[in-house]
Amino acid sequence: MNDSSWSIFVVLLVLASFIVVGLRQKSRESQEYGFGGRYTGRIGGGAAIASNWMSAASLMGLAGIIYLQGYQGLAYVIGWTGGYVLLLVLLASQIRRFGKFTAPEFVGERYGSQAARAIAAAISIAISIIYCVAQFKGIGLIFSFMFGIDYQQGVTYGALAVVSYLVISGMLGVPRNQQLQYLVISVSFIVPLMWLARKLGYFWLLPQFGYGRALTDLSRQFNIDFTLPFANGSLYQWCALCFTLMVGTAGLPHVLSRFYTVPNVRDARWSVVWGLFFIALIYWSAPAFSVFGRLLEARSGLIPDPAAARDAADVIALKTAVWAGLPGWLVGVLAAGALSAAFFTVAGLLMTGAASISHDIYYSMVNRSASESARMQVAKGGTLVLAAIVLLLALDPPGLIAEITAVAFALAGNTIFPLFLLGIWWGRANRYGAIAGMLTGIVCTAIAPLCGGIFPQLALLFPVTSSALLGAPLVIAVMIAVSLATPAPSEEMGRFLEKEVHGHLD
Numbered sequence: 001m002n003d004s005s006w007s008i009f010v011v012l013l014v015l016a017s018f019i020v021v022g023l024r025q026k027s028r029e030s031q032e033y034g035f036g037g038r039y040t041g042r043i044g045g046g047a048a049i050a051s052n053w054m055s056a057a058s059l060m061g062l063a064g065i066i067y068l069q070g071y072q073g074l075a076y077v078i079g080w081t082g083g084y085v086l087l088l089v090l091l092a093s094q095i096r097r098f099g100k101f102t103a104p105e106f107v108g109e110r111y112g113s114q115a116a117r118a119i120a121a122a123i124s125i126a127i128s129i130i131y132c133v134a135q136f137k138g139i140g141l142i143f144s145f146m147f148g149i150d151y152q153q154g155v156t157y158g159a160l161a162v163v164s165y166l167v168i169s170g171m172l173g174v175p176r177n178q179q180l181q182y183l184v185i186s187v188s189f190i191v192p193l194m195w196l197a198r199k200l201g202y203f204w205l206l207p208q209f210g211y212g213r214a215l216t217d218l219s220r221q222f223n224i225d226f227t228l229p230f231a232n233g234s235l236y237q238w239c240a241l242c243f244t245l246m247v248g249t250a251g252l253p254h255v256l257s258r259f260y261t262v263p264n265v266r267d268a269r270w271s272v273v274w275g276l277f278f279i280a281l282i283y284w285s286a287p288a289f290s291v292f293g294r295l296l297e298a299r300s301g302l303i304p305d306p307a308a309a310r311d312a313a314d315v316i317a318l319k320t321a322v323w324a325g326l327p328g329w330l331v332g333v334l335a336a337g338a339l340s341a342a343f344f345t346v347a348g349l350l351m352t353g354a355a356s357i358s359h360d361i362y363y364s365m366v367n368r369s370a371s372e373s374a375r376m377q378v379a380k381g382g383t384l385v386l387a388a389i390v391l392l393l394a395l396d397p398p399g400l401i402a403e404i405t406a407v408a409f410a411l412a413g414n415t416i417f418p419l420f421l422l423g424i425w426w427g428r429a430n431r432y433g434a435i436a437g438m439l440t441g442i443v444c445t446a447i448a449p450l451c452g453g454i455f456p457q458l459a460l461l462f463p464v465t466s467s468a469l470l471g472a473p474l475v476i477a478v479m480i481a482v483s484l485a486t487p488a489p490s491e492e493m494g495r496f497l498e499k500e501v502h503g504h505l506d
Helices: 003-024 042-053 056-090 092-098 103-111 114-147 151-169 175-200 212-222 235-249 253-261 265-283 286-299 306-313 316-323 328-366 372-394 401-414 416-425 431-451 456-461 468-485 491-501
Strands: none
Touching (some): 042 265, 092 103, 103 431, 151 328, 306 316, 401 468, 416 468
């Protein structure tokens, strides 16, 4: 086999393993389709959280955005990891004590409103669709890069593979499988990076630190300064993006639902701590791929124009491995890791969206007597519909992987996060405030693409990827004002929050 054949063989082997796992994990109950999962300890729970989090945005988009923007791209690293600290401090244990399956279910129960639950379900579905578009783009780029086909063909074949797996297996977010997935993803990302650092002559045992010399070489030899602050954006843009990604992380429905599978509050906290550590291992590695890619370009005399650099950004990790002459099987391992991350993230997000359709809309609001098999059929049908919508949007993606993903975080940070924050920590928040807050959050997220051309100042204040810096505080203010102007929630809910959610330390 030549190098290209080895790369394709490794990727096909991974795809085949997905099918094998799917056949072994067939689910037949709606309890397993979107919600279920066994708990396997704090470290195992942390690995499951990290696996649930790793996506094309983490393994491809992050390297691409730093490759393009240097220091400015670090807002993604800080925002996405800092969001887990925010989640740990403000929400993790309280969510576990409240004990509802999904984000819309929490909203419906906490605020006592089916209308609020329906809006939250619609938002959860929208977040899943936007997030999935970024993952589909990653899958399409990997298929295109590895198999030499155009992007539209690659994303179509990738969508068929994901949907086939879901139809076969149902719930793939089983924690034991997710631990294995994290191991595969981390090894496939870090081992090629170590090989790459060694081949380029840098400290390879810990390339996450060893690439500092490469930064210096870039600056001294080629006058390319990756560390110059705000060279590709303003301080406001950096802070707005960082804050948006933090609150968005703490508001993502598929992340919040992870805490319902742990047996107690203490384990919920420690699972987040371990998950943050495992996530950081990957996030420390992505900037190294960016720097090595820029260095290899500069050494070969290839300084791409901005348009060409943007086209190459999302696959810069793979291109860097090829430019450095890594063995074909190792390039295949790297591609397989990125494919695994995107593949399982898509599946988990489609499950979250399908769960909102089946559990939060169909079962809770349309047919309370629906059997488990009927709910299962609705969930599978919802999965297919969502996948079709995502595929249509992904055929002509509106931006880079990281940029598309950031829009989903902005929507979550402007809507779900304020609802959970006030719902847990302020007993006076009521249904009217919740509904007004969610509607305000939707407007804040959509105002730049809808009105930015007419009112450019609004687009500067509420960037489409970074609108939560002003949007989330505005939503919180609206929720407080409307809640104070309308009747208080039930006394039973106030007692529940006081006794069950905040009434004891553990």
